[in-house]
Amino acid sequence: MKKKLQVFISSTYIDMIEERQAAVTAVLNAGHIPAGMELFKSGDQSQKDTIKRWIDESDVYMLILGGRYGSLDPESGKSYTHWEYDYAGEQGKRRFAIVIKDEKLMDKARENPNFMEREHYTQYQNFKSEVLNNISKFYEDIKDIKLTVMESLKEYEADDSLVGWVKSDSIQNNEKILLENTELLKENAQLSKENDILNQKLAQKTDLNGFQYAEVKSVLETTVIKLPKKVDESETEMTLFKFFVSRANLFSTGVTNSSRSNDLALYVYYNVAPKLMQFGLLEKLKVTGVQYEKIQTTKEGLRFLAQHEIEKAARIKSVKD
Missing domain, CATH: 3.40.50.10140 (Toll/interleukin-1 receptor homology (TIR) domain)
Known part of the structure; x- marks a missing residue:
């Protein structure tokens, strides 16, 4: 058999x-x-x-x-x-x-x-x-x-x-x-x-282009950027997460590669924004009638920032309690 x-x-x-x-x-x-x-x-x-x-x-x-x-x-x-x-x-x-x-x-x-x-x-x-x-x-x-x-x-x-x-x-x-x-x-x-x-x-x-909030936050918290001297005299180092959160208003209004843009905006456009774009937090927009382009926070980026605010509020509440 x-x-x-x-x-x-x-x-x-x-x-x-x-x-x-x-x-x-x-x-x-x-x-x-x-x-x-x-x-x-x-x-x-x-x-x-x-x-x-x-x-x-x-x-x-x-x-x-x-x-x-x-x-x-x-x-x-x-x-x-x-x-x-x-x-x-x-x-x-x-x-x-x-x-x-x-x-x-x-x-x-x-x-x-x-x-x-x-x-x-x-x-x-x-x-x-x-x-x-x-x-x-x-x-x-x-x-x-x-x-x-x-x-x-x-x-x-x-x-x-x-x-x-x-x-x-x-x-x-x-x-x-x-x-x-x-x-x-x-x-x-x-x-x-x-x-x-x-x-x-x-x-x-899972609403951040296939990534969880915690996953994206973890990567951003372990990525360190150093501001150039022409942008910051002290050449401050900080995490990409801290920079994105602290400059939320800047990203919401958008940064451009216009010749009129200041050093900070140009540094962000060419050196910081690409790192955030790979997670779908920022996107490049064509501005009608001009030769330059703008990079601005996406809906996913706004959701990420909102989640951070919720998380921060929860921590504050737990400390008070």
Whole structure:
């Protein structure tokens, strides 16, 4: 009788729901047993032990790598997906990965900016390089995932060193696992619906050209500018955030590259504004009937400033209370 391989499917969760479901379907259609821990919350040591046991009991480890690195495991410093991948390798498991193409990733990121890693970008790139140096294939759509799964499992079926599950005394355990996975698939479908609702709520809050207020503020607070001597005798250094907030009126009325503009306006136009424009906080406007252009605060920029005022008022209130 043909042996059934247990395939542990690993990926980040929120951005890989459709891809993982396609992989599970492909594994089942190939006559094998899918397993995965995406329904468990990250960060629980007992759950990590359960993940280890599931990987230990699996014959094959499959990774679907999208554009996110995922939440970090405080013990290893790696993302949980990265940790699972390395652990499977340490246990000598057969591993193969299906990696998203850059073009597909850009499409997904346009739908939801959170599908592209920002916070741990360097770690993500290092992990991706590690994966691509081992057995891996790229995918552009769902059919690529199904095809890769079918082809890869066909090769592993011929590997005599993989025991798998066979019909004998263990048949009852086999049926139990299949039933458990059926239940997991049902729960996964329910979680997918809940996730869609959460994504809709998240999208409503993401109104700064795909960035959250806190994300933009964090970048601006870590970007330092130095005013030139012709603008400020002391050559003051300050964060881009402080400059934008303190010069809110200047940006609201706009700065131009007119020959009549003062040194401060020209410095802001050519040196500061481009840094703020990349987040959609400022925009360039063509002034009718003149040769110069104006840069002015956008609606997103005004929302950002309003959020800052709300935040500041809340801090003052908490101190008084």
